[in-house]
Amino acid sequence: MTLLQIKDLSAFYGRTQALFNCSFDVSEGEFIALLGSNGAGKTTMLRALSGLLHFEGSIAYAGTSLGKVSPQRRLELGIAHIPQGRGTFTEFTVDENLSLGATIVTSRSQIKEDKERWYDAFPRLKERRDQLAGNLSGGEQQMLAVARALMSRPKLLMCDEPSLGLAPSITQEILTIFKTLHRDHGMTLLVVEQNVDITLQYADRAFVIEAGQIVASGTAVEMVNNEDIKKSYLGVAG
Amino acid sequence: MSLFFQLVVSGLTTGAIYAALALALVLIFRATNVVNFGQGEMATFSAYCTWQLMEWGAPLWVALLVSLAGSFAVGVITFRAVIRPLMSAPVEAIVVVTLGIFVLFQAAGMWLWGAEQRSFPSLFPDGGFNVGDVRILNSTVGTLVILVMIAVLMGLIFSFTRLGLSMRAAAFDHARSVLVGVNVERMLMLGWGFAAVIGAFAAILIAPRLFLNPTMMTPILFYGLAAATLGGWDSPLGAIAGGLIVGVAESLGASYLSFIGADMRIAVPIALTLLILLVKPVGLFGSYKVTKL
Amino acid sequence: MSDGSRSRLVKFGLFAAAAVLLPLLLPGYALQQVCIAIAYAIAIMGLNLLMGFGGQICLAQGALFGVGAYVTAILNSDYGIHPIATLPMSATATALVGLVVGLPALRLQGLQLAIVTFGIAAAFPQLLLKMGGITGGVSGLPIDGLEAPTWVPVSPELWLYVVSQCCAGIAALLVTLMLFGDVGRALRAQRDNAQIAEALGVNLTKTRLWAFAGSSALAGLGGGVFAIITGFISPESFLAILSINIVIGSIVGGVTSVVGAFLGGLFMVFVPTWASDINLSLGNLIYGLALILIMMVARNGVTGFIEKWLSTILRRTADNTASVKETREELT
Numbered sequence: 001m002t003l004l005q006i007k008d009l010s011a012f013y014g015r016t017q018a019l020f021n022c023s024f025d026v027s028e029g030e031f032i033a034l035l036g037s038n039g040a041g042k043t044t045m046l047r048a049l050s051g052l053l054h055f056e057g058s059i060a061y062a063g064t065s066l067g068k069v070s071p072q073r074r075l076e077l078g079i080a081h082i083p084q085g086r087g088t089f090t091e092f093t094v095d096e097n098l099s100l101g102a103t104i105v106t107s108r109s110q111i112k113e114d115k116e117r118w119y120d121a122f123p124r125l126k127e128r129r130d131q132l133a134g135n136l137s138g139g140e141q142q143m144l145a146v147a148r149a150l151m152s153r154p155k156l157l158m159c160d161e162p163s164l165g166l167a168p169s170i171t172q173e174i175l176t177i178f179k180t181l182h183r184d185h186g187m188t189l190l191v192v193e194q195n196v197d198i199t200l201q202y203a204d205r206a207f208v209i210e211a212g213q214i215v216a217s218g219t220a221v222e223m224v225n226n227e228d229i230k231k232s233y234l235g236v237a238g
Numbered sequence: 239m240s241l242f243f244q245l246v247v248s249g250l251t252t253g254a255i256y257a258a259l260a261l262a263l264v265l266i267f268r269a270t271n272v273v274n275f276g277q278g279e280m281a282t283f284s285a286y287c288t289w290q291l292m293e294w295g296a297p298l299w300v301a302l303l304v305s306l307a308g309s310f311a312v313g314v315i316t317f318r319a320v321i322r323p324l325m326s327a328p329v330e331a332i333v334v335v336t337l338g339i340f341v342l343f344q345a346a347g348m349w350l351w352g353a354e355q356r357s358f359p360s361l362f363p364d365g366g367f368n369v370g371d372v373r374i375l376n377s378t379v380g381t382l383v384i385l386v387m388i389a390v391l392m393g394l395i396f397s398f399t400r401l402g403l404s405m406r407a408a409a410f411d412h413a414r415s416v417l418v419g420v421n422v423e424r425m426l427m428l429g430w431g432f433a434a435v436i437g438a439f440a441a442i443l444i445a446p447r448l449f450l451n452p453t454m455m456t457p458i459l460f461y462g463l464a465a466a467t468l469g470g471w472d473s474p475l476g477a478i479a480g481g482l483i484v485g486v487a488e489s490l491g492a493s494y495l496s497f498i499g500a501d502m503r504i505a506v507p508i509a510l511t512l513l514i515l516l517v518k519p520v521g522l523f524g525s526y527k528v529t530k531l
Numbered sequence: 532m533s534d535g536s537r538s539r540l541v542k543f544g545l546f547a548a549a550a551v552l553l554p555l556l557l558p559g560y561a562l563q564q565v566c567i568a569i570a571y572a573i574a575i576m577g578l579n580l581l582m583g584f585g586g587q588i589c590l591a592q593g594a595l596f597g598v599g600a601y602v603t604a605i606l607n608s609d610y611g612i613h614p615i616a617t618l619p620m621s622a623t624a625t626a627l628v629g630l631v632v633g634l635p636a637l638r639l640q641g642l643q644l645a646i647v648t649f650g651i652a653a654a655f656p657q658l659l660l661k662m663g664g665i666t667g668g669v670s671g672l673p674i675d676g677l678e679a680p681t682w683v684p685v686s687p688e689l690w691l692y693v694v695s696q697c698c699a700g701i702a703a704l705l706v707t708l709m710l711f712g713d714v715g716r717a718l719r720a721q722r723d724n725a726q727i728a729e730a731l732g733v734n735l736t737k738t739r740l741w742a743f744a745g746s747s748a749l750a751g752l753g754g755g756v757f758a759i760i761t762g763f764i765s766p767e768s769f770l771a772i773l774s775i776n777i778v779i780g781s782i783v784g785g786v787t788s789v790v791g792a793f794l795g796g797l798f799m800v801f802v803p804t805w806a807s808d809i810n811l812s813l814g815n816l817i818y819g820l821a822l823i824l825i826m827m828v829a830r831n832g833v834t835g836f837i838e839k840w841l842s843t844i845l846r847r848t849a850d851n852t853a854s855v856k857e858t859r860e861e862l863t
Contacts, residue, residue, distance in 0.1 A: 050417060075419040087414045089407055099400065100407050104419035152419065273642060320823050327830040330582070330782045334826050337779060342819030349812050460653045460771075463646045471642075502657055508650035512635055515643050 003028040003156060003188050004049075008057035011041075011048045018044040020212045021057065028155075031182045031189045033203035033220070035196055041212040042192040043084060046158050049190075050074060050081035061156070075104050078155035084164065086145040090134030094125055097133050097144055101151030111151070118147040139170040146177060157181070158190040163198070171195065175202045200224050240371035245489045247372055253485020254381045255448070258440030259455065259462030260469065260477035261389060262433050267471050268396065269429025271409045272321070272332055276339030277437050278455030278462065280316070283343045284309040284438030285445045285454075286351055289358055298359060302442065306435050313434025317427050325412075325426075347452035358445035381443045382478075388436060389474035396474075405429055464507035468514050470524020479522065484510060541841060546790055550696060559688045563760065564800050569695040570757035571596075572796030573702045575781045576789060577749025580706060582778075583786030584715065585742040586722030591632055591648035593774030594655035595747045599625045599754025600764050604672040605665060614675055614759045615694065621755035622748040629747020633740050652774035656766040671765025674758050695756050702749050703789045714741050783825055785832025794833050 004026040011019040019041045026032055036042050047053040051071035059066040061077060069077070089097050098118065102111045119126040122143050128136060133144060142162055149157055159178070163171040179202050181187040193199040200206060200220045208216040208229060216229045223229060259278055266274050274280075284305050291301035320335050362380035366373055396402040407415045408425035415422050441455065448454045465484045469476025484507050491498050491506040498505055514521060554562055578592045599621040606617040632651060636644050659666045666672065679690035709715055717738040720728035729735050758764050776799050784795030802821055807814025829836030 052413065052416065071416045072419045072421055075417075081417050083414070083417060087417055089410060089414060091410060092403075092407070096403060099403055100415075100418045100420070103400075103404060148418065320827070323827055324830060327826070330588075330786060331826045331830045333588070334779055334782045335823050337775060338819045338822035338826070340819075341815055341822065345813070345815030345819055349816060460646075460650055464650065467643065467646055499661075502654070502661055504650065504654045504657060508647065508654060511647055511650060515639055515647065516635065519638075519643065 001028045002026070003030075003062055004190075005060040006058075007060075009045070009048060009059065010056040011044050011053055012056075013044075013053075018212055019048070019055075022209070022212075022214050024207055024214060024217065026156075026188060026190065028188055029182070029186045031178065031202065031204045032191070033199045033206040034190060034192045034209060035194070035199070035206055035223075036209035037194065040209045042209050043160055044212075045209065046081055046083075046160050046190070046192060049158060050079060052081075072104060075152055075154075078153070080149040080152055080154035080157050082145045082149050082157070082159040082162070084160040086141050087148075088133045088136075088141050088144060090132065092133055093130050094133050094136070094144060095129040097148050098125075098151055101148035104152055110153075114151050114153070118150060122147055138165050139167070139173070142166060142170070142174055143177075146174070150181075154187070156188045156190065158192075160192045161194065162191065163193060163195045168198070171198060175199065178202065196230065197224075241493075242490075243370070243372045245493055246486055247374055247378070249486030249489030250382070250482055251375065251378045251447075251485070252489065253465075253482035254378060254385065255440075255444045255458060255481075256461040256465045256484050257385055257478040257481025258381070258444055259437070259458055260465035260481045261385060261392075261474060262437035262440055263462055263466045264469075264471055264474055264477040265392060265436055266429060266433035267466070268474075269405050269409050269433065270317075270321075270426045272336065273463075274339065274433070275333070275336040275459070276341075276343055277433065278441075278459050279340050279343035279347070279452075280309070280312065280434055281437035281441035282450075282452060282455050283347050284312070284434070285358065285441035285450055286347055286452075288438075288442055289356060289445075289450055290351075292359070298361070305442075306438055309434040309438035310431040313430040313432070314427050316434075317430035321430070322423065322426075344452050344456070351452065353452060355449040355451045358442075358450045360446040361443065377446065382482075384439070384443060385478055386475075388439065389478050392436075392474040401428075460504070461507055464511045466521075467511050468521055470521025472525060473521065473523035476521055476523030541845070542790060542838070546793070554689050554692050559686070562688050562692055564804075565797070566691050566695045566760045567757065568796035568800040569692075569699050569793070570753045570760060570796070571777065571780060571799050572793045573699055573753030573756060574750045574777055575753075575784065575792040575795045576699075576702050576706050577746035577753070578777060578781045579786050579788070579792060580709065580718075580749070581742050581746040582781060583788075584710060584718045584722065585739070585746075587636060587739070587742070588642075588645040588778070589632075589636075589648045589743075589746070590645050590774045590778060591651040591655075592746070592750050592777045593769055593771070594652045595625050595629055595632070595750035596754040596757065596773065596777070597655055597659070597764075597769030598628050599751030600758040600769070601659070601666055601672070601754075602751065603755035603758040604674050604764055607674050608672050609665075614677055618698065618752060618755045622752040625751020625754065626744045626748035629743045629750070630740060632747070633743025636743060637736055637739055649771070649774070653771040656770055659766040659769070667765070669765065671763055671767075673763050674761075676762055677759055691760055695760065698752060698756050699793070702752060703792075705745070705749070706789060709745055714738065714745075718742055779822065783822070783832060785834035788832070788834040791832055791834035798833075 002025050007023050009019055009022045010017060034042050034045060044053065048055040049059060051069065051074050061079060064077065066074060089100060098115055102114065105111055124140055125144055125147060133141065136144060162174045175198065178189050178191065182189050191199060191203065200223055203220045205219050206217065206223045207214050262277050262281060263273065266272060266277060287305040287308055288301045291304055292298060316339060324331055324335060360377050362377045366375035396406060404420045405425045405428065407420050408422040412422050445454065461484055465480035466477050468483060469480030487510060488503050488506045492500050492503040553565060557565065574592055574596045578589065581587050581589050602621040602624045603614060603617040606612045606620060607614050632648065635647060639647060660668055677691055677694065678687060679685050683690065717728065717733040720731065720733050721735055721738055725735060780795030780799040783798050784791030803814065803818050806817035806821065809817060
């Protein structure tokens with residue numbers, strides 16, 4: 001079943017156009033990688049999807065048009081966005097960060113239950129629950145960002161460059177978490193990355209964005225084997 | 239020695255005034271990251287509304303409740319009308335707008351009620367009591383108790399409720415808050431509303447002593463700012479402690495330091511502010527850096 | 532010619548024309564008001580140096596303005612020095628005072644500096660009263676009236692106008708020189724990011740002190756000119772509200788613009804007067820509303836707004852001429 005249907009999406013920063021008529025579909029339960037170089041328009045795509053940026057064209061999520069839907073409402077519909085730089089509330093404690101992730105949740109027992117669940121899944125966060133989030137390491141902050149996003153029980157989790165500033169082994173760890181969420185919880189994932197080779201090991205399908213347009217798409221296996229695409233758009237040699 | 243204690247008590251009495259204004263300034267800073275230079279004038283306006291309702295025959299408590307509710311509305315409307323459209327503007331623009339609020343509310347008070355001083359009933363019984371040789375007024379004690387209660391309540395709301403957490407998040411970072419589902423605009427609006435209520439409370443508490451007039455709060459704006467800086471811009475109890483310290487130091491300095499005397503007493507808060515900023519820039523009770531105006 | 536330099540030229544032309552035409556059009560009293568606006572404009576230029584280019588909000592500019600005014604008045608009434616000759620001394624003395632104020636600024640930023648300097652502005656009138664021995668206390672100090680030299684056949688008002696415009700010209704020149712030189716570059720660098728600027732070799736201490744000295748010197752010069760124009764000064768003229776009004780004038784005009792400084796000065800003098808002309812009791816109400824509305828329409832100050840508007844018009848006319856040319860070429 002199609003969860004996300006994007007048609008002729010264009011987006012602007014002031015007068016500068018950043019996305020040109022992009023169209024693609026995402027099925028429920030897919031792990032999608034959105035690849036491309038710096039400034040290609042990947043982040044813009046996520047911002048349009050989560051409601052931080054006005055767009056032209058149409059985005060339909062589970063059959064609902066997102067044109068005039070507020071960011072809060074999108075979160076209630078199940079779209080969570082972990083922004084670049086992780087969106088950490090650095091002057092708040094780890095526990096408060098998780099509470100903020102559950103802003104749209106009304107049931108207190110659900111919040112308590114979810115906190116315990118994610119503290120069990122991320123014991124490092126549990127140890128530091130009363131520390132200021134700004135004092136965590138990059139990897140820990142990324143885990144906190146994931147846990148925070150999960151507090152709203154999203155159906156579609158979008159993450160902007162999780163590997164940024166992290167050691168490769170930690171990037172692998174984060175992507176493994178995504179894979180688990182995808183496999184065990186049927187979560188749909190849209191992960192923006194520049195780190196092509198590692199990401200393609202985990203994703204089902206991938207799109208390549210270049211200069212605001214989608215220039216290639218295919219399954220992860222096809223992408224890995226297509227040297228042309230890798231060379232011309234992703235700057236990966238051999 | 240009894241002179242010393244009498245000076246301390248008189249310092250605490252003035253300090254309570256500074257503390258009240260500082261409390262309102264700190265709340266709005268904590269909730270919206272803006273220093274509202276017009277806070278004191280908005281508060282004076284609220285005190286006038288209370289007075290007007292009583293003139294029309296309303297009992298004190300009714301007048302108080304109605305004007306506190308009215309202040310909340312005025313805070314919300316001010317935010318919607320003039321601050322929200324400028325949220326993405328440079329800080330300087332917001333500074334000028336809060337100065338505009340200052341001028342506007344003072345002028346409105348002057349226009350509606352004129353410049354003459356009016357007496358304002360105290361919420362507390364007249365008189366006081368003696369501790370040894372030192373005379374303490376009921377109103378001083380009452381004002382301080384109410385202020386501390388407000389500060390504690392504010393602190394509890396900010397630290398332990400979901401609403402408080404969302405308000406702090408909205409003040410901390412707009413985009414990040416939007417992404418976790420915080421309705422940033424509503425939080426900032428509530429922040430302005432609550433700050434207006436606290437400001438109104440402050441003005442009503444101190445109006446009996448200062449006498450109600452449109453410029454009642456103007457001379458103490460700097461003392462409020464100094465008190466907030468001393469206590470720390472993110473700490474409601476710090477604001478009260480800061481206000482009391484400024485009040486006591488001013489009272490002692492003006493009497494004991496001959497080169498300051500009564501006419502240069504404002505040098506005391508300047509020196510205190512400078513000292514705390516150079517020694518501990520976040521203030522006595524502050525916990526994070528304040529760099530934004 | 533690029534849009535930028537063309538609009539700058541247009542702006543400068545308009546400005547020069549206004550400066551020459553003003554004294555011909557205005558009656559004597561209004562001309563004196565304009566002179567006062569120019570005195571404020573000089574102080575605003577100084578503040579722009581600090582606030583617009585240095586990123587530091589100083590609320591003591593009115594007090595420094597007062598220092599300059601008092602230096603001029605004391606030198607003139609106690610030592611009989613010709614008023615114009617006192618101006619360089621007012622600027623220098625105020626710059627020294629400004630350095631003392633600037634010392635804490637080395638460690639303070641934004642809100643903190645604003646609060647401390649606001650305190651200084653509030654204490655200044657009190658200090659003047661306390662030092663009544665040299666400042667004359669409440670009764671203030673007189674300054675000799677200025678008469679045009681015999682070889683310049685103009686009225687005293689016009690001569691005052693010429694003198695204050697010359698001082699403003701010198702101030703504008705100094706600001707421009709400072710901004711285009713090394714100090715200006717260092718100033719802008721430390722405003723954008725102090726740590727990076729320091730890593731690149733900008734001496735923060737020196738740069739910030741320079742900015743404070745320069746800004747205060749202009750405040751002092753403006754104050755001196757103010758004293759000469761009004762012929763009498765007292766602590767009443769230098770209340771804390773003056774510092775706030777100078778900041779308002781600076782921001783309303785546009786914090787990074789020399790022309791904006793003049794507009795800011797005019798705003799400070801004329802808008803409150805006009806507002807109370809419309810309706811005496813509503814004057815301040817209108818002034819407050821005007822402040823808020825101006826910032827809502829022109830958030831980068833009036834000059835920023837006019838520049839944007841001018842360059843749009845220029846671009847449009849340029850586009851039109853270009854398209855006319857094209858059609859002609861097609862026809863032939």
